[in-house]
Amino acid sequence: MVNEAIEQRPTRASSIYLLLRNEILAGKLLPGAKLNIRDLSKTYASGLSPVREALNRLSAEGLALQADNRGFKVQPVSVPELADLTQARCWVNEIGVRESIEKGNTDWEEAVILSCHRLKRTPRFLPEQEMIPNPKWATVHKDFHQSLISACGSNWMIDTCSRLFDAAERYRNLARVAGVSRSDPRDEHQEIMSAAVDRETDLVIELLNAHFMRTAQLVQTVVGETEENTA
Amino acid sequence: MVNEAIEQRPTRASSIYLLLRNEILAGKLLPGAKLNIRDLSKTYASGLSPVREALNRLSAEGLALQADNRGFKVQPVSVPELADLTQARCWVNEIGVRESIEKGNTDWEEAVILSCHRLKRTPRFLPEQEMIPNPKWATVHKDFHQSLISACGSNWMIDTCSRLFDAAERYRNLARVAGVSRSDPRDEHQEIMSAAVDRETDLVIELLNAHFMRTAQLVQTVVGETEENTA
DNA sequence: CCTGGAGAAATAATCGATCATTTTGACTGA
DNA sequence: TCAGTCAAAATGATCGATTATTTCTCCAGG
Numbered sequence: 001m002v003n004e005a006i007e008q009r010p011t012r013a014s015s016i017y018l019l020l021r022n023e024i025l026a027g028k029l030l031p032g033a034k035l036n037i038r039d040l041s042k043t044y045a046s047g048l049s050p051v052r053e054a055l056n057r058l059s060a061e062g063l064a065l066q067a068d069n070r071g072f073k074v075q076p077v078s079v080p081e082l083a084d085l086t087q088a089r090c091w092v093n094e095i096g097v098r099e100s101i102e103k104g105n106t107d108w109e110e111a112v113i114l115s116c117h118r119l120k121r122t123p124r125f126l127p128e129q130e131m132i133p134n135p136k137w138a139t140v141h142k143d144f145h146q147s148l149i150s151a152c153g154s155n156w157m158i159d160t161c162s163r164l165f166d167a168a169e170r171y172r173n174l175a176r177v178a179g180v181s182r183s184d185p186r187d188e189h190q191e192i193m194s195a196a197v198d199r200e201t202d203l204v205i206e207l208l209n210a211h212f213m214r215t216a217q218l219v220q221t222v223v224g225e226t227e228e229n230t231a
Numbered sequence: 232m233v234n235e236a237i238e239q240r241p242t243r244a245s246s247i248y249l250l251l252r253n254e255i256l257a258g259k260l261l262p263g264a265k266l267n268i269r270d271l272s273k274t275y276a277s278g279l280s281p282v283r284e285a286l287n288r289l290s291a292e293g294l295a296l297q298a299d300n301r302g303f304k305v306q307p308v309s310v311p312e313l314a315d316l317t318q319a320r321c322w323v324n325e326i327g328v329r330e331s332i333e334k335g336n337t338d339w340e341e342a343v344i345l346s347c348h349r350l351k352r353t354p355r356f357l358p359e360q361e362m363i364p365n366p367k368w369a370t371v372h373k374d375f376h377q378s379l380i381s382a383c384g385s386n387w388m389i390d391t392c393s394r395l396f397d398a399a400e401r402y403r404n405l406a407r408v409a410g411v412s413r414s415d416p417r418d419e420h421q422e423i424m425s426a427a428v429d430r431e432t433d434l435v436i437e438l439l440n441a442h443f444m445r446t447a448q449l450v451q452t453v454v455g456e457t458e459e460n461t462a
Numbered sequence: 463c464c465t466g467g468a469g470a471a472a473t474a475a476t477c478g479a480t481c482a483t484t485t486t487g488a489c490t491g492a
Numbered sequence: 493t494c495a496g497t498c499a500a501a502a503t504g505a506t507c508g509a510t511t512a513t514t515t516c517t518c519c520a521g522g
Contacts, residue, residue, distance in 0.1 A: 009513090011299045011475060013287070037504070047477040049280060052505085053287045056244070060291035068242045069483055071504055081386070088387035091330075095322045155312070156319035156398075160391050167387075240483090242505060268474070278507040283475085300513055302474055465522085472515070479509100485502070492494090 012046050017054035019044070024063045024074055025166060026133075027173035035064060035072040062167070079223050082171055086216040089164045090209045096149025096157055097208060101201050104151035109197045115144040116193035120186055133176065138169065144189060148196055148208070168215070175219040182218050185211065243277050248285035250275065255294045255305055256397060257364075258404035266295060266303040293398070310454050313402055317447040320395045321440045327380025327388055328439060332432050335382035340428045346375040347424035351417055364407065369400065375420060379427055379439070399446070406450040413449050416442065 010018075020040075023029045040051045055072045058064035064072050100108060119140045126132045142165055149161050175181070188211050195203040241249075251271075254260045271282045286303045289295035295303050331339060349371045357363045373396055380392055406412070419442050426434040 008299055013475080014299055038502095047475095048505090049283070049476055052280070053283060053475095056284045056287040057291040060288040068239050068245055069504060071484095084385045085387050087385045088391070091326045091385070091388065092323065092391070095326070099322075154315045154318045154322070156316050156395065157322065160319070160323070164387065244505080269472095278505095279475090280506055284505095300474060301515095463522105465520105467520090468518095470515105470517075473512105474514080475510100475512070477508105477510075480505100480507075482503100482505070484504080486500080488497105488499090490495100490497080492496100 012044075012050035013053035013057075016040075016044050016046065016050050017057050020054055020058060021061075021063060024058070025170050025173065027170060027177040029074050031074050031077040031174070033074045035074065037071065062163075063170075077171060077174065077223055079220055082216055082220060082223055085164065085167055085171070086212050089161075089168060089212050092157070092160055092164060093145075093149060093208055093212075094205050096152040096161055097196070097204050098201055099153060099157075100149050100151035101196065101199050101204065103153055108147075108151035111147045111150060112144075112193055112196050115140065115147040116189055119144045119189055133173075142166075142169070144193075148192070148204075168212070171219045171223065172215060175222045178222040178225070180218060180222045182215060185215075188214075243275075243281035244284035244288075247271075247275050247277065247281050248288050251285055251289060252292075252294060255289070256401050256404065258401060258408040260305050262305050262308040262405070264305045266305065268302065293394075294401075308402060308405065308454055310451055313447055313451055313454055316395065316398055316402070317443055320392075320399060320443050323388070323391055323395060324376075324380060324439055324443070325436050327383040327392055328427070328435055329432055330384060330388075331380050331382035332427065332430050332435065334384055339378075339382035342378045342381060343375075343424055343427050346371065346378040347420055350375045350420055364404075373397075373400070375424075379423070379435075399443070402450045402454065403446060406453040409453040409456070411449060411453045413446065416446075419445075 020029070020035075029035075035055060037048055037051050037055070040055075041048050044051065055064055055066070059066040059072060063075050065075050066072050119137075122137050122140045123134055124137050126134050142162075145165055146158065146162060149158060152158065188207065192204060192207045192211065195207060251260070251266075260266075266286060268279055268282050268286070271286075272279050275282065286295055286297070290297040290303060294306050296306050297303050350368075353368050353371045354365055355368050357365050373393075376396055377389065377393060380389060383389065419438065423435060423438045423442065426438060
């Protein structure tokens with residue numbers, strides 16, 4: 001067999017899952033919006049089954065909500081949940097960072113520096129259209145945050161942070177779609193990176209918590225409105 | 232409309248999901264075992280779709296593993312992952328308990344006491360057959376552990392602990408199925424409860440970590456063997 | 463004896479028809 | 493006007509046939 005590098009063609013269900021996931025995280029599909037199976041299957045030019053499988057995965061993941069015999073909708077948002085989520089992020093990332101600083105070797109340091117560099121030089125919006133966010137930025141932004149905790153020594157911990165990050169990213173994007181955006185957080189990331197490689201544990205945690213909370217504060221004002229369309 | 236309390240009949244997919252979930256957590260379906268869709272649909276007397284939807288949920292949840300075009304199998308286990316998981320449990324529960332002790336009112340205290348009482352008086356095995364574990368025990372055991380962190384103030388945190396608990400429970404049950412079982416942890420739970428209502432933060436955490444690690448230690452010896460059948 | 467490959471069998475994924483449930487909307491009588 | 497009722501329409505869930513892919517089996521050539 002020569003086909004070692006044969007790329008596994010993803011199933012329709014997997015493709016649709018990824019597309020829907022992106023739409024939800026990007027805030028294009030609004031919280032509470034009905035996810036009509038027939039409509040979606042037309043949109044994605046597929047049968048019903050792959051769409052249903054994708055939706056089942058999304059609701060197991062918490063990005064959609066299923067009510068038996070009543071179909072699926074996009075997971076609603078709320079101000080209390082945002083606070084709840086932010087709190088959890090602060091707590092869990094604190095441990096991850098603390099342990100990473102304690103255990104991380106130079107590979108870890110370099111990963112942090114590298115991902116911060118990539119984040120800094122990736123434009124936040126697409127060059128031509130000023131309002132369309134650069135999808136690369138989302139990736140490198142997450143990579144940076146995950147790099148901070150990557151040496152903590154527990155994949156379960158890393159997965160948990162990843163989940164929390166995604167949930168928070170949806171809130172962030174919903175705020176952006178609604179017109180609220182924060183000043184460039186590039187400097188904050190830079191500061192966090194510096195403190196991390198300098199192993200200034202308490203400082204990193206202080207900066208990181210402030211980073212999370214500042215975003216949450218900003219998003220909060222917008223969520224109240226979005227929340228109403230949720231019923 | 233008079234039907235306020237109308238009980239939502241679960242869909243086939245949801246029923247099968249719950250049944251499979253229990254089988255996996257109980258260790259009846261072994262790690263790495265193939266989950267053949269036609270076989271399962273015969274077992275549960277249903278069509279293919281509900282089974283596939285159930286499996287999609289389970290793999291999104293991490294209890295099964297999907298490979299596109301190659302179907303599903305039960306999530307494998309490994310000694311490193313058990314260590315990883317135990318570490319995460321210690322860390323996350325520590326925060327949950329710390330915050331609960333700080334913020335919990337008397338309602339919280341009473342919930343802890345009550346769930347510990349229920350745990351104490353629930354027999355671990357069914358009365359007649361000595362070897363079949365009592366499904367009630369699993370429920371009240373989880374309830375007790377969740378009660379400890381229930382006042383932490385973040386549902387995301389509580390969900391995270393719940394996930395971690397379930398993953399650990401599978402390891403525990405796999406060990407039991409393989410013949411390894413630990414001495415009655417009833418006393419440990421009692422101690423933890425006492426320390427919690429006495430607000431002895433550091434002691435609770437010490438006892439809880441020891442509780443998690445003792446179980447992991449025991450399970451570890453068995454997992455190595457199960458691990459091999461995983462390929 | 464081993465390797466590779468063609469074809470057969472098994473299994474997974476998808477489709478669209480069908481069945482079940484919920485939602486909508488028009489109608490009725492207080 | 494407003495519940496309440498019932499049928500129609502819309503939507504969700506399920507089924508089994510069909511299609512796509514992988515896995516198995518057996519045989520030829522080295």
